[in-house]
Amino acid sequence: MSHALRFFVGLSILALLLSSQALSQQPYDSLAQKIAREALVSNKAYDMLNELCTKVGTRLSGSAGAAKAVTWGKKTMEELGFENVHLEPVMVPHWTRGTEEKGFIFFPDGKREKINVTALGGSVATPKQGIVAEVIEVKSFEEVRALGATAKGKIIFFNRPMDRALISTGAAYGGAVNQRGRGAVEAAAVGGVAALVRSMTTRLDDYPHTGAMGYVDSIKKVPTAAISTMGAERLSKLLASGKHIQVSLKLSAETLPDVESANVVGELRGTEKPEEVIVVGGHLDSWDKGQGAHDDGAGIVQSLEALRLLKSLGVKPKRTIRVVLFMNEENGLRGGTAYASKERPGEKHIAAIESDGGGFTPRGFGVADSLAHLKISGWASTFGFIGADKIQRGGGGADIGPLMRKGVPGIGLNVDGHRYFDYHHSDHDTIDKVNERELALGAAAMSILAYMIAQEGL
Amino acid sequence: MSHALRFFVGLSILALLLSSQALSQQPYDSLAQKIAREALVSNKAYDMLNELCTKVGTRLSGSAGAAKAVTWGKKTMEELGFENVHLEPVMVPHWTRGTEEKGFIFFPDGKREKINVTALGGSVATPKQGIVAEVIEVKSFEEVRALGATAKGKIIFFNRPMDRALISTGAAYGGAVNQRGRGAVEAAAVGGVAALVRSMTTRLDDYPHTGAMGYVDSIKKVPTAAISTMGAERLSKLLASGKHIQVSLKLSAETLPDVESANVVGELRGTEKPEEVIVVGGHLDSWDKGQGAHDDGAGIVQSLEALRLLKSLGVKPKRTIRVVLFMNEENGLRGGTAYASKERPGEKHIAAIESDGGGFTPRGFGVADSLAHLKISGWASTFGFIGADKIQRGGGGADIGPLMRKGVPGIGLNVDGHRYFDYHHSDHDTIDKVNERELALGAAAMSILAYMIAQEGL
Known part of the structure; x- marks a missing residue:
């Protein structure tokens, strides 16, 4: 056989296998359609999200909002009639933004211009009177490291944009977010007094987008803030023009002692193999911006809805499907870590599904x-009727990462992510940016998959 | 051979054919990626849409806005360096909403409550002092026809919602829109004095959504308006409660004499078979609500961008690709009709592609x-990298309908339509509801397909 012929025969055998497999799934196709219908008609995911966004609001780990969210999650599970509803306590970081965050550009003639900045999560405060310094713009850590003595006393301005050309906004985020995570460390390492980081969005807007950053013990902790993309463009232009400008930053952020919080857990017990567990979850905490609607209120209500849909249709899974509302994904991952490390005698996790890409149209897993x-x-074909039939290799989610590292197969709901970073970690992330149909279909996709795993194993 | 076996062998031969075909398309894959990259990086479609929405605004046929849009379209094509840019004149209807449209619910105690209504396109006015009448709610024309004498002097309230359970919002629209199109005729046929129609959206909001309606010569012309879905729910609840309420309607709509307008045409001439033409288009007119951003500003700028992308990459199609900005899709289809009926000696249309489903993520054609x-x-596989690889049977577009009826293969850009009817024909249809990446990728998909047809024929 020639290589080409062998290849085609191989392909055709694969097609045969896939088609026969697809054909054998007919029973789930009918249930899948019922699940999607109930999700769309009841609109329950959206109603829950509306409640979470407007009655609870933002819920950064350690905050009063997060405590309220835990209470809301437990109460909601109880009202939905989930089994074994309980809290699994976990100590979480308690970082606060404080009351002040301001930035200005100062011109040689004494005039000043406001820039929209926000402290990155975990940042230390500036001195009370703020920092005023010259600014050096860089696009990479290599550039920072090459600055040498010129960096001393300066604010280092990380201005490498997310790559608009990439089809995957997640990949574009991945290519820029190290500036946010490690910018302060790199700035301090060369004597910089602060790090200013271009917001992680491909959109030009005037909202700063926050997110987690980290320090290392061996290097001085300098304050760090995100600047809106419009602010970043403006600042970059001024610097390029050679104008002798300075920037001021005033941040009042603070890290307080850890606080006790909790993962919220509830389930539908399996009828045949209850000891085999499929986790379905998202994260209950959010940043202290907007309402945390897409990130990750959507994943929370979709997880709740995934189970409610099965219950409302009277479906009884063979294995246990467990909803976990994880605490502290954004700045610590303590909830995901605690869940995975807890001893659960006699139990075996066979899969974990997470939704943490926003409540957009599902495309697959x-x-x-x-x-x-x-x-x-x-x-895959069972998900074709809602367009969620792209099954990709690789994925999962931050909260289920610790489970995955223990060998549990992790699955992430993949969605149409073009809008995600328009809202992500900013005041834009509010309920009005969520389409109820897209949200509902994501919940349906999770519900269908969880059920199929519960019946068929994995 | 058993039936099942024959089926599988058939499937596997099909898979073989499809895979070999997919493999042979490699040259277009690389160009397709360049086109998408340029669309995303330049963001030109969004910039044009922003200009159309904010500098031109709404552009209902016959209005000053429509005239401005024609000028804008021609100027834009000229600036982009299209060939043979010209206008093709066409007489269009000139319906205006006038200055007044109001609705109230009147309670027995004399109190009144505002309802948000808007005249449907083509409606006659109410008498100057308005109409005040009792209301009868119906869900179907059968119900209206069964009303008999009780309908006399009443306002007929068509309140059948779009079916939320359908995955396709287009299908849901199709299942409800006859109430808007023919409600006034059905109401008048039984002696009703006006028709009030639930807005065509699955969302509960307080914006009325307008759209076209029609009269027939043999039946009295009664005024007709859309009521917001929230208004419809409220009214329905009051009627069900048995309260003796009345509704007032005041509309000042008017149909003026036809006005000369135009389709705007420009092209990229084919290098080998210039007489074979692929039309790429959308409609330049819009309703007089919002900014006509998704409907169909998106289709207009995507069509312009489809050609610009090819020009900017220096690609020379073998056949002619022609952009047509059609006038008067919304209330007359005069532009599409005129384009198709014009004699074009020596020319042959081999395909027509339309984008009129909103500027959302493309899913296929x-x-x-x-x-x-x-x-x-x-x-299809060439469109896989942007997720636009679902090639469905059936489709096209209203503007290219007259061409299709002459035998030209019509193709519609299919998009993720869950949000479309949230905005459609209402004050919500504004530029801020458009995501620049989704819009750009739709333009890229059209550009790639137009080019492949230009090279390969159809």
Whole structure:
């Protein structure tokens, strides 16, 4: 056989296998359609999200909002009639933005111009009177490291944009976010007094987008803030023009002692193998901007709805489906870590599904484990009617990461992510940016997959 | 051979054919990626849409805005360096809303409550002092026809919602929109004095959504308006409670004499078969609500951008690609009709592509012609990298309908339509509801397909 012929025969056998597998899934197709219908008609995911966004609001770990969210999550699970509803306590970081965050550009003639900045999560405060310094713009850590003595006393301005050309906004984020995570460390290492980081969005807007940053013990902790993309463009232009400008920063952020919080857990017990557990979850904490609607209120209500849909249709899974509302994904991952490390005698996790990409139209799933990927790929056609039939290799979620590292197959709900970073971690992330149909169909996709795993194993 | 076996062998031969076809498309894959990159990086479609929405604004046929849009379209094509830029004049209807449209619910105790209404396009005015009448709610024309004498002097309230359970919002629209189109005729036929129609959206909001309606010569012309979905729910609840309420309507709509307007045409001449033409278009007119951003500003700028992308990459199509900005899709289809009926000696249209489903993430194409569908299905994998690889049978667009009826294969850009009817024909349809990346990728998809047809024929 020629290589080409062998290849085609191989392909055709694969097609045969996939089609026969697809055909054998007919029973789930009908249930899947009922699930989607109930999700759309009841609109329950949206109603829950509206409540979470407007009655609870932002819920940064350690805040009063986060405590309220835990209470809301437990109460909601109880009202929905979930089984074994309980809290699993976990100590979480308690960082606060404080009351003040301001930035200005100062011109040689004494005039000043406001720039929209916001402290990055974890940043130390500036001195009370603020910092005023010259600014050096860089696009990479290599550039910072090459600055040498010129960096001393300066504010280092990290201005490498997310790459608009990439089709995956997640990949574009991945290519820029190290500036946010490590900018302060790199700035301090060369004697910089603060790090100013271009907001992580491809959009030009005047809202700063916050997010987590980190320090290392061996290097001085300098304050760090995000600047809006419009502010970043403005500042960059002024610097390029050679104008002798300075920038002031005033941040009142503070890290307080850890606080006790909790993961919220509830389930539908399996009828045949209750000891085998499929986790479905998102994260209950959010940043202290907007309402945390897409990040990750959406994942929370979709997880709740995934289980409610099965209950409302009277479906009884063979294995246990457990909803976990994880605490502290944004700045610590303490909830995900605690969940995975807790001893659960006699229990075996067979899969974990997370929604943390926003409440947009579902496109499919990302499956980290290769065998699980193969199996779920064979189920793809069941998700075709809602357009969620792209089963990709690789994926999961931050909260289920610790479970995945213990060998549990992790699965992430993949959505149409073009709008995600328009809102992400900013005052834009509010309920009015969520379309109820897109949200509902994501919940339906999770519900269908969780049920199929509960019946078929993985 | 058993039936099942024959089926599988058939499937596997199909898979073989499809895969070999997919593999042979490699040259277009690389160009397709360049086109998408340029669309995302330049952001030109969004910039043009922003200009159309904010500098021109709404552009209902016959209005000053429509005239301005024609001038804008021609100037834009000239600036982009299109060839043979010209206007093709067409007489269009000139309906105006006038200055007044008001609705109230009157309670027995004399109190009144405002309801948000808007005249449907084409409606006659109410008498100057308005109409005050009792209301009868119906869900279908059968119900209206069964009313008999009780309908006399009443306002007929058509309150059948778009079916939320359908995955396709277009199908949900199709299942409800006859109330808008023919409600006034059905109401008048039984002696009703006006028709009030639930807005065509699955969302509960307080904006009325307008749209076209029609009269027939043999039946009295009674005024007709859309009521917001929240207003419809409220009114329905009051009627169900048995309260003796009345509704007032005051509309000042008017149909003026036809006005000369134009389709705007420009092209990229083919290098080998310039007489074979691929039309790419959308409609330049809009309703007089919001800014006509998704409907169909998006289609207009995507069509312009589709050609600009090819020009900017220095690509020379073998056949002619022609952009047509059609006038008067919303209330007359005069532009599409005129374009198709114009004599064009020595020219042959081989395909027509329309974007009129909003500037959302492209999912693929709907192809009306079965042979064209087969051919384009073989190209699907080229659109996979942007997720626009679903090639459906059936589709097209209203403006290219007259061409299709003359035998030209019509193709519609299919998009993620969950949000479309949130905005459609209402004050919500503004530029801030458009995501620049989704818009750009739709333009890229059209550009790639137009070019492939120009090279390969159809």
